[in-house]
Amino acid sequence: MxxxxxxxxxxxxxxxxxxxxxxxxxxxxxxxxxxxxxxxxxxxxxxxxxxxxxxxxxxxxxxxxxxxxxxxxxxxxxxxxxxxxxxxxxxxxxxxxxxxxxxxxxxxxxxxxxxxxxxxxxxxxKVNGGMAAIIGLDSDKIVETLKTVEGIVEAVNFNEPKQTVIAGQKDAIERACVALKEAGARRAMPLAVSGPFHSxxxxxxxxxxxxxxxxxxxxxxxxxxxxxxxxxxxxxxxxxxxxxxxxxxxxxxxxxxxxxxxxxxxxxxxxxxxxxxxxxxxxxxxxxxxxxxxxxxxxxxxxx
CATH class of the missing domain: 3.40.366.10 (Malonyl-Coenzyme A Acyl Carrier Protein, domain 2)
Incomplete structure (x- = not known):
């Protein structure tokens, strides 16, 4: 049924x-x-x-x-x-x-x-955080790459196989976007949100x-x-x-x-x-x- x-x-x-x-x-x-x-x-x-x-x-x-x-x-x-x-x-x-x-x-x-x-x-x-959408990279690879980034930044929204959202401290997000592009992400786009939700x-x-x-x-x-x-x-x-x-x-x-x-x-x-x-x-x-x-x-x- x-x-x-x-x-x-x-x-x-x-x-x-x-x-x-x-x-x-x-x-x-x-x-x-x-x-x-x-x-x-x-x-x-x-x-x-x-x-x-x-x-x-x-x-x-x-x-x-x-x-x-x-x-x-x-x-x-x-x-x-x-x-x-x-x-x-x-x-x-x-x-x-x-x-x-x-x-x-x-x-x-x-x-x-x-x-x-x-x-x-x-x-x-209070926390001065943000989020970014990572396009074109497997979530496992994203999680692994984030372990090498200084500061608090985490994979938080596993939206579809090639789209994952990360969240954390603003400066850590910036570093993560660079690292994830180097790891093969097609795009890493900061999102217009007011906080690091789900982190x-x-x-x-x-x-x-x-x-x-x-x-x-x-x-x-x-x-x-x-x-x-x-x-x-x-x-x-x-x-x-x-x-x-x-x-x-x-x-x-x-x-x-x-x-x-x-x-x-x-x-x-x-x-x-x-x-x-x-x-x-x-x-x-x-x-x-x-x-x-x-x-x-x-x-x-x-x-x-």
């Missing part, structure tokens, strides 16, 4: 106006958005729908914006009778996966995401999230979630909390996550949320898996 997975994008997929079309043209979406917006202590609605772009790019705003849109789209998809057997999310997309699996209510998933964005913002400001420099954010997670009511359901840091299925609430802690300063094993979904019998994946980044990555990991994007109302018309 073939299985369905829902996957959710992470930071970088956002754009000003995301979700506005849903809000203005779908009653259920408007109701859910209003409920979410009123549960937060800042004006996410204006930032999402009107911008400015600089405000939306701030981690504390970006993360709840992406997760809110993803979860409301999921609700609309489920209204059409499509349910997930498995879920996974890329980086902050994993928080949308917690909500989509029913491990948290939509409101709680967004509230926890909002806390994550704030904690990561606070730590990123060990972010551990303080993980400690704060660990405390925060204790305030939430998690429950297991029959939907299985493949975790970023291990590419294994979470089995219980303790494992969910451990993933929340470790994921903020641990790797996103996206290649292995997709391979795990395939091994579990997934043949169809819905990418739910802004953009089509994950669809592109999935095609490079496994061409056999069918991927559909759910981002706008028109995407619901031909999904059955």
């Amino acid at each position: 073939s299985k369905i997975a829902f996957v959710f994008p992470g930071q970088g997929a956002q754009y000003v106006g995301m979700g506005k079309e849903l809000y203005e043209n779908n009653e259920l979406a408007r109701k859910e958005f209003d409920k979410l917006f009123s549960s937060l202590d800042f004006d996410l609605k204006t930032v999402m729908f009107e911008g400015p772009e600089e405000a939306l790019k701030e981690t504390k705003n970006t993360q709840p914006a992406i997760v809110s849109m993803s979860l409301i789209l999921t609700k609309l998809l489920e209204e059409k009778g499509i349910k997930a057997d498995f879920v996974a999310g890329h980086s902050v997309g994993e928080y949308a996966a917690f909500g989509a699996a029913g491990y948290l209510s939509i409101d709680e998933a967004v509230k926890l995401t909002s806390a994550r964005g704030k904690f990561m913002n606070d730590v990123a400001v 060990s420099l972010m551990q303080e954010a993980g400690e704060k999230l660990k405390e925060e997670a204790e305030k939430y009511n998690f429950q297991m359901t029959d939907v299985k979630l493949v975790a970023n840091t291990t590419a294994e299925v979470l089995q219980n609430v303790d494992e969910i909390k451990e993933e929340i802690y470790k994921q903020s300063f641990g790797p996103v094993r996206w290649v292995e996550t997709i391979q795990k979904l395939k091994a579990e019998g997934v043949t169809q994946i819905y990418e739910i949320g802004p953009g089509k980044v994950l669809a592109g990555l999935i095609k490079k990991i496994d061409k056999e898996i069918q991927v559909k994007n759910i981002e706008k109302l028109e995407d619901f018309e031909n999904i059955m």
Whole structure:
């Protein structure tokens, strides 16, 4: 029996106006958005729908914006009778996966995401770190090469076989980019992000999230979630909390996550949320898996 997975994008997929079309043209979406917006202590609605772009790019705003849109789209998809057997999310997309699996209510998933964005913002400001995308070099070679680079720099996002993101101290990133090009990378591009996300420099954010997670009511359901840091299925609430802690300063094993979904019998994946980044990555990991994007109302018309 073939299985369905829902996957959710992470930071970088956002754009000003995301979700506005849903809000203005779908009653259920408007109701859910209003409920979410009123549960937060800042004006996410204006930032999402009107911008400015600089405000939306701030981690504390970006993360709840992406997760809110993803979860409301999921609700609309489920209204059409499509349910997930498995879920996974890329980086902050994993928080949308917690909500989509029913491990948290939509409101709680967004509230926890909002806390994550704030904690990561606070730590990123202090540590002077960055990230860079390395194209055209095997991840094993990248990991080996980074061992020779002075300073803190780590492979953190294993996005597809020939694209890995590194993170760490800014000067170490610069040295790493030179070393990785010498090792055969086609490109080494610094990314316009506000911090060294998923690297060990972010551990303080993980400690704060660990405390925060204790305030939430998690429950297991029959939907299985493949975790970023291990590419294994979470089995219980303790494992969910451990993933929340470790994921903020641990790797996103996206290649292995997709391979795990395939091994579990997934043949169809819905990418739910802004953009089509994950669809592109999935095609490079496994061409056999069918991927559909759910981002706008028109995407619901031909999904059955």
